[in-house]
Amino acid sequence: MQTTNLQGATGKVPMNRKKLLYYFNQLGMLVILVLLCAAMAAFAPHFTEVGNVLNVLKQVSITAILAAGMTLVILTGGIDLSVGSTLALSGVVSVMITNAGVHPVIAMLAGAAVGYAAGAINGYFTAVPKLPSFIVTLGSMTYLRGLAYVISGGYPLVLTNGTFKFVGAGYILGIPTPIYVMAIVYIIMFFVLKYTMFGRQVYAIGGNEEAARLTGIKVERTLINVYSISGMLAGVAGVVMAGRLFSGQPMVGLGAELDAIAAVILGGTSFAGGFGRIQGTIIGVLIMGVLTNGLTLLNVDYYWQLIVKGGVIVVAVLLDRLRSRG
Amino acid sequence: METLKERIADVEIVAAKTPIMKLEGIRKSFSGVHVLHQVHLDLYKGEVHALMGENGAGKSTLMKIMAGVHKPDSGTTLYRGQEVHWNNPMEARDQGISVIHQEISLSPNLSIGENILMGTKFPKNRMGLIKWNEIYEKAEVILRSIGSTLNPKVSVSTLSVAEQQMVEIARALSFNSEILIMDEPTASLTDKEIEKLFTIVNDLKKKGVSIVYISHRMDEIFRISDRYTVLRDGHFINSGPIAETNPDHLVKLMVGREIKDLFQRNVTKPSELTNRKPVLELKHVSDKKTVKDVSFKLYPGEIVGLAGLVGAGRTELVRTIFGTSKLTQGEILIDGQQVRIQSPSEAMGLGIAHVPESRKEQGLFPNLSVKENILMAQIRTYRSAGILQYGKMDADADGFIQELGIKTASREQNVMGLSGGNQQKVVIARWLSISPKVLLLDEPTRGVDIGAKTEIHKIISKLAEKGLAVLMISSELPEILSVSDRILVMHEGKIRAELPRSEATQEQIMYYATGEIK
8 A cells, every 4th residue: 555655656746747847838938928028018119009919920920830830840859941941932833823824822722732742752751761850851941942043043033913912911800811821820730739630649659659650650651741731831831921022032931940940949849759739839939029029129239139039049948958857 | 846836726715715896785776666685796706607597687787786887775895805886887897897788889880999999098199199000909919819810990880790799808808807797698699609709708717807697598607607696586596606506406596486476367278279260370480580480379368478588589579470570481360361460550450459568668658648548549530520539538548547447647647647557557458449359468567566467467367358369478487377378488589388387387488498498
């Protein structure tokens, strides 16, 4: 009796603490976001104005869409460095297609499809020959960017179609369209992760890939799907970006993958895989967005903004490490 | 002249009487589990000392304490007459204690010379750059001293396993070792290579090096050892000169564990079983490396124990059946139909379930709840229009928790918060959720306390009564003997014996498992 009690106790205490730490981390990031907003509201002029709030949301929408896919990838213990380049390629291709007279909706779907295909290739090399995702996506980051330059000839392709522009720069009920896109992506992703077999298998693979394989989960197929979704969302982000810039530009999205990764880690998703939630990611995205917006409103020099943002990322990784030690 | 020789001999005898290393009252526990209780061991200069015991007897832990990898919880270690407290293996090595591990620990991409001298100070010139010639010369001297003709400039990756072992020994000697601990050094050597190793061991002995020799092979032990020490369940059992014992006696010392504490299952009569059709049949099955020509039948409703030593090929056999390891020869039949199983999901489709050896590494999802750990193998059946039906999942999870008596705060509790025994039940529950015909269990009660052990045995027993065919690997002979209907004993990839439980004894199984009887 005594021994079982003891075992129960030693088994549970660190777990409860770990759980507590987990919630603290989730909540902690929310608290940090609220405090950050409060500080900006107090010191930064115009921060609380509706226009500025919508502006922040619109500005983060691209990173947010990338970060949603990145969350999936990082949950499996991988990384996707290619999303910035995929975004550029998708923008260029979709603008080119619509400029050729194809219906803009089809052109935009083609943009997403380009992203999906790029992601599927990443997924294949990561899952089947089991190459490290870092290397695979480092490679695709480079060749996809190259492809975007080759297709566009290195120049921005001007977008003329109004429907297409509407996705990036339009308004519905006074709210910018990209915010709707972002919201839809996050709602779907929430359901996918929590209420679908695929979502739960992503967690299972991230927690213990070997056990997942022995449990009959088709690990390769699931991983290919994960990278494909990440690529497809990068494609969607590319379409939104093109709509916003009124052009398909081969040089956009440089370093966008790093912003997305930073947001995911800030949101409490463990770099080792298995732990994390999509709600955390959107908080991470907003922290980065509010920080940038607030610092700009406070007239902080862009160079200094970089230093602050970089510091925030390191602190976030430190938090991640503390939690995984639990 | 003769008197002088005699005197020298006398001095040597006296020197031989004080052990070079003396372990006394060594205790060690890992997270509350006692691995060593009051163990002692005397190691004399220039002797080969066989350290013996079943899997899990505490040999490796004792070996690691001698080498400074672990610190004992209590007890003293005297080395050359002085008490020592090593904080890490480097400290022990600097004082002359080297270990040759079962798995080779060389850097394959570096040269033989570098590997041999790795861990010592590399010779440098005035510029601080390495003097390669000197490294190769030094390494060559050491290699020649053990009769090896290997070229120290060659990369280790080009060597055979036996040659790599030579390099390991040479490396151990580069530290001027006085004690050399060898953990199953012949496990992957051919007969010819073993002969060569024994020559080296004898040479080292003559030079006054003391050798702790861990091996399961009786013939080797009796050929090269001078004395033995037997451990069982972390207890010191006996020690003495090898000349005064025999294989029979040693096996008895190793296996004398009690069975009466364990749950005793009633044996299903063989006649009852053979009337049924075998659910699983293997015909001359081999894998690419370990498993050799294995044939047996498994009937519904029986539990077959698969005994053998670590490395005998039991895990590999089970993995071959489950499709995680490739079958290279032979046939597998399910319900009389030949099948080709190439992945776990195919095996599952045929009604085969597999509880793997290592709960933590291969079984559990540490990030998920008890519920999801149980249902993950069957999660596809809970979908309705692609959406998971949590209500049904909750009910089924509760059903399994109750059926197997899993002690958990709730189905939503993270699985890592459970005790080892309950974690194991979770893994078993996962496999029951697919309603299998064949259940492959690999060490189902390893690291589980005696209470949970009994509960798991009862669960397995009940499943067999319901008609499930169970193949259970266990390294614990009492477990094999109390639960199985039949026992298969593996040795070096082959099934050496099939014993009905009524006729099997621990000693008999051990004879087959160590290759004493072929």
